[in-house]
Amino acid sequence: MTNPTIKDVAKKAKVSIATVSLVIHNHKRIPQKTKAKVLAAIDAFNYYPSHSARGLVNRKSGNIGFVLTEDHFLRTEPFYTQIFIGTEFEAHANEFYVLLTTINPNFRSSDKLPRFILERNVDGLIIAGKVPLLFIKKINKFNIPTVFIDYLPPAKNSITVLPDSFKGGELATNHLIQYGHKEIAFIGGDIEHPSIIERFNGYKKALKDAGIKIDERMIDIEESYPGKSNGFSAAERLINKNKNITAIFTCNDAMAIGAMQYLKDRGIKIPDDCSIIGFDDVVSDNVIEPELSTIRIPKMEMGVEAMKLMADLLKKNLKESKKVLLPIELITRESTIRI
Amino acid sequence: MTNPTIKDVAKKAKVSIATVSLVIHNHKRIPQKTKAKVLAAIDAFNYYPSHSARGLVNRKSGNIGFVLTEDHFLRTEPFYTQIFIGTEFEAHANEFYVLLTTINPNFRSSDKLPRFILERNVDGLIIAGKVPLLFIKKINKFNIPTVFIDYLPPAKNSITVLPDSFKGGELATNHLIQYGHKEIAFIGGDIEHPSIIERFNGYKKALKDAGIKIDERMIDIEESYPGKSNGFSAAERLINKNKNITAIFTCNDAMAIGAMQYLKDRGIKIPDDCSIIGFDDVVSDNVIEPELSTIRIPKMEMGVEAMKLMADLLKKNLKESKKVLLPIELITRESTIRI
DNA sequence: GTGAAAGCGCTAACAT
DNA sequence: ATGTTAGCGCTTTCAC
Numbered sequence: 001m002t003n004p005t006i007k008d009v010a011k012k013a014k015v016s017i018a019t020v021s022l023v024i025h026n027h028k029r030i031p032q033k034t035k036a037k038v039l040a041a042i043d044a045f046n047y048y049p050s051h052s053a054r055g056l057v058n059r060k061s062g063n064i065g066f067v068l069t070e071d072h073f074l075r076t077e078p079f080y081t082q083i084f085i086g087t088e089f090e091a092h093a094n095e096f097y098v099l100l101t102t103i104n105p106n107f108r109s110s111d112k113l114p115r116f117i118l119e120r121n122v123d124g125l126i127i128a129g130k131v132p133l134l135f136i137k138k139i140n141k142f143n144i145p146t147v148f149i150d151y152l153p154p155a156k157n158s159i160t161v162l163p164d165s166f167k168g169g170e171l172a173t174n175h176l177i178q179y180g181h182k183e184i185a186f187i188g189g190d191i192e193h194p195s196i197i198e199r200f201n202g203y204k205k206a207l208k209d210a211g212i213k214i215d216e217r218m219i220d221i222e223e224s225y226p227g228k229s230n231g232f233s234a235a236e237r238l239i240n241k242n243k244n245i246t247a248i249f250t251c252n253d254a255m256a257i258g259a260m261q262y263l264k265d266r267g268i269k270i271p272d273d274c275s276i277i278g279f280d281d282v283v284s285d286n287v288i289e290p291e292l293s294t295i296r297i298p299k300m301e302m303g304v305e306a307m308k309l310m311a312d313l314l315k316k317n318l319k320e321s322k323k324v325l326l327p328i329e330l331i332t333r334e335s336t337i338r339i
Numbered sequence: 340m341t342n343p344t345i346k347d348v349a350k351k352a353k354v355s356i357a358t359v360s361l362v363i364h365n366h367k368r369i370p371q372k373t374k375a376k377v378l379a380a381i382d383a384f385n386y387y388p389s390h391s392a393r394g395l396v397n398r399k400s401g402n403i404g405f406v407l408t409e410d411h412f413l414r415t416e417p418f419y420t421q422i423f424i425g426t427e428f429e430a431h432a433n434e435f436y437v438l439l440t441t442i443n444p445n446f447r448s449s450d451k452l453p454r455f456i457l458e459r460n461v462d463g464l465i466i467a468g469k470v471p472l473l474f475i476k477k478i479n480k481f482n483i484p485t486v487f488i489d490y491l492p493p494a495k496n497s498i499t500v501l502p503d504s505f506k507g508g509e510l511a512t513n514h515l516i517q518y519g520h521k522e523i524a525f526i527g528g529d530i531e532h533p534s535i536i537e538r539f540n541g542y543k544k545a546l547k548d549a550g551i552k553i554d555e556r557m558i559d560i561e562e563s564y565p566g567k568s569n570g571f572s573a574a575e576r577l578i579n580k581n582k583n584i585t586a587i588f589t590c591n592d593a594m595a596i597g598a599m600q601y602l603k604d605r606g607i608k609i610p611d612d613c614s615i616i617g618f619d620d621v622v623s624d625n626v627i628e629p630e631l632s633t634i635r636i637p638k639m640e641m642g643v644e645a646m647k648l649m650a651d652l653l654k655k656n657l658k659e660s661k662k663v664l665l666p667i668e669l670i671t672r673e674s675t676i677r678i
Numbered sequence: 679g680t681g682a683a684a685g686c687g688c689t690a691a692c693a694t
Numbered sequence: 695a696t697g698t699t700a701g702c703g704c705t706t707t708c709a710c
Binding site for chain 3: 698700710
């Protein structure tokens with residue numbers, strides 16, 4: 001059977017298409033009898049309103065755009081993937097579709113915007129991870145309701161979902177301190193990223209509270225991407241500078257893995273000679289040896305929360321500024337040990 | 340400025356909306372002069388045709404639905420994720436949007452179909468991984484062009500993209516044979532899955548070609564899901580039955596990891612006491628010890644290929660039956676060794 | 679309570 | 695070569 005339309009339903013129910021529409025929208029003052037007739041016809045045809053037709057008249061697409069940079073998209077660790085899954089999940093509950101697109105991490109003003117923005121094919125935008133400021137500026141002109149995940153844009157009036165990185169940094173560092181460590185190094189990257197800064201701040205706060213002096217030589221922060229290979233080289237620099245390190249806190253798991261690689265190559269036993277703790281919890285499923293202690297970020301929940309905020313935002317139940325910090329969790333595995 | 344429409348453009352260019360439409364569609368016989376006027380107006384407004392309006396009149400949504408089961412979606416290894424990324428990538432090239440949805444792996448006839456099918460909000464369907472037959476049967480009624488990835492449905496006239504599992508099974512087994520192994524075990528799961536069967540067939544073929552007798556006691560195939568824990572228990576059963584195994588070929592990396600775990604726990608050294616090779620190549624990014632030899636499946640390429648087929652299919656350039664086998668590749672790492 | 683009718687933005691057949 | 699017009703399927707006033 002070809003796609004049934006509202007006309008077919010109306011004819012079958014012997015009412016006008018207006019009545020069918022009213023029934024669909026649960027209008028009051030429709031007598032049970034008419035309603036029943038119409039619903040029966042709808043059922044008989046297995047009728048569903050056309051998405052396009054509805055979108056045209058309502059000036060709503062029913063779609064939410066999910067934006068992240070290409071490099072984030074291509075990462076194999078399930079970080080942004082899990083976030084995406086969360087948004088997708090909550091989108092179903094709210095009858096939205098999610099349209100995903102990537103942008104160039106070096107977005108330039110001559111670059112085209114995502115097609116769904118130009119075509120007005122999204123009602124809202126969820127932006128995950130750090131994106132170029134230029135991009136944000138450019139889309140601002142379109143006035144599309146936007147929710148950020150895992151990135152706090154410099155402009156003040158944003159709605160953002162973040163893991164509690166500061167507390168996470170504190171928690172990780174305190175864990176090491178409680179295990180008796182005093183020579184605790186910090187490895188980080190991309191220090192302009194708000195989350196990384198917070199993790200670093202948490203680290204410093206925990207040391208200070210414990211009366212441990214913050215030592216510049218125990219800190220290695222790359223400007224560039226906090227990935228595996230940078231973790232490797234950071235560990236190399238730190239160890240060469242500083243033989244008495246007994247523990248390392250890395251700003252994420254990827255750097256932790258790189259650092260572990262270096263320590264192993266160098267013959268430094270983990271955790272016996274050196275404890276290490278990461279952040280994110282993206283490697284739990286695999287066989288890493290030793291298994292990595294870390295701070296778990298509620299990735300799916302972040303996606304879910306962002307989509308909930310989006311739903312509120314579109315219902316105008318939300319002011320234009322809000323920062324939601326999601327709780328993190330210490331996961332103790334094998335890579336950290338009491339000294 | 341509020342969304343510009345074709346009317347605004349027409350007014351500004353002092354032509355009718357029909358002319359604007361013709362220009363947009365690059366109709367022949369439009370003089371350069373008119374064209375230029377119109378294009379200038381389009382540019383001035385930064386006009387893009389509304390997706391909904393176009394969809395309504397063309398009876399096309401511009402969307403492709405991507406379907407997979409919930410359990411596949413939630414797997415943290417980047418297998419289906421990579422496939423999805425591939426489709427997404429190629430979708431951009433073809434000006435499609437991808438709408439993702441999950442279905443219950445135990446889909447029952449009373450279950451609702453994905454909303455985008457009911458709403459006719461997709462022009463085609465890409466189905467990734469094994470899905471319930473009931474589901475396939477049910478969507479067949481909607482007559483939506485469909486491409487399968489990594490699953491060959493029993494019904495004969497399907498368009499499917501698959502890794503060359505048979506060759507992969509052969510390649511993996513031959514690799515072990517060339518390393519001097521003769522006591523080569525096979526671990527598998529979900530034996531009804533076409534890909535798994537093919538890998539197993541490749542294994543048997545390679546053994547036969549090498550004049551090695553196929554020994555039932557060297558084979559452990561679970562009915563259920565080929566995951567880590569089943570890999571663990573399969574290895575346990577095999578080793579207990581059969582002390583002289585020197586190499587194991589598992590039908591995927593997840594089972595390989597489980598098997599490795601068992602061997603380690605049991606004090607069997609990899610690769611010194613026992614070589615092991617997996618399939619899929621989903622763990623390359625992480626620190627596994629030893630690093631796992633495997634057969635690489637071109638995951639992104641499978642997604643790309645599927646979307647290309649979809650584009651052809653929608654252009655009616657494709658018959659309704661086609662099976663594309665994508666080449667696999669042997670990745671030799673540390674877990675396999677010459678005997 | 680229900681229907682007629684206008685209109686959302688666009689395409690395409692038909693006029694001119 | 696360009697304009698007129700009739701829809702595409704739906705929502706929503708406004709009459710009756």
